[in-house]
Amino acid sequence: MKLQLALDLVNIPEAIKVVREVEEYIDVVEIGTPVVINEGLRAVMEVKQAFPNLTVLADLKIMDAGAYEVMKASEAGADIITVLGATDDSTIKGAVEEAKKHGSKILVDMINVKDLAKRAYEIDELGVDYICVHTGYDLQAAGENPFEQLQTIKRIVRRAKTAVAGGIKLDTLPEVVNAQPDLVIVGGGITGQNDKKAVAAKMKELINQKTLA
Numbered sequence: 001m002k003l004q005l006a007l008d009l010v011n012i013p014e015a016i017k018v019v020r021e022v023e024e025y026i027d028v029v030e031i032g033t034p035v036v037i038n039e040g041l042r043a044v045m046e047v048k049q050a051f052p053n054l055t056v057l058a059d060l061k062i063m064d065a066g067a068y069e070v071m072k073a074s075e076a077g078a079d080i081i082t083v084l085g086a087t088d089d090s091t092i093k094g095a096v097e098e099a100k101k102h103g104s105k106i107l108v109d110m111i112n113v114k115d116l117a118k119r120a121y122e123i124d125e126l127g128v129d130y131i132c133v134h135t136g137y138d139l140q141a142a143g144e145n146p147f148e149q150l151q152t153i154k155r156i157v158r159r160a161k162t163a164v165a166g167g168i169k170l171d172t173l174p175e176v177v178n179a180q181p182d183l184v185i186v187g188g189g190i191t192g193q194n195d196k197k198a199v200a201a202k203m204k205e206l207i208n209q210k211t212l213a
């Protein structure tokens, strides 16, 4: 089980500063959608250059032009690129084929997919690397979380790795790790804390306890 730090509400220098603080406790650093909107793929390039040993995920949430956008993100240095599960199979297939050419991986974000079990089964057949349940900011604000959806994909998905994102905090992490996803994605649960390093260390410890058990 790995820990991904999601960076959403920062510019490039702030992103690099946060990663330096928690580097030893994270496996993947996500350049979040708002950062890509503000800074472009330059953010992916600069963070990868600063941390060549970390896996960098570009959260593009691709909905169309799968192959082209995966090509551009891979060229910028992204190791993992996100595509939306709600899009057409042809976009996902194009993304997967292009990622293979670059040695990058595809994470499909199931945000707002209505029939999660059916779509997760279909997408698992397309050869993607990760299937991720995700409660976005707007539904988090309405009190929702992705924990039940995580149980659903754990039952359905056979080939891809599983991931979970959306409002995960230190106090809800035990419930998440009990479900044994391959990747736990945390944004505000680390970046919103005063002592980011201590929280990231504790999260990594909880994840390791479950992974090594």
Ligand SMILES: O=C([C@H](O)CO)[C@H](O)[C@H](O)COP(=O)(O)O
Pocket (backbone or CB within 6 Å): 006, 007, 008, 030, 032, 033, 034, 059, 135, 136, 137, 165, 166, 167, 168, 185, 186, 187, 188, 189
């Ligand atoms: O993908 C995300 C969101 O849609 C904004 O781009 C976040 O990175 C993801 O939700 C994780 O962040 P937290 O919910 O703050 O843990």
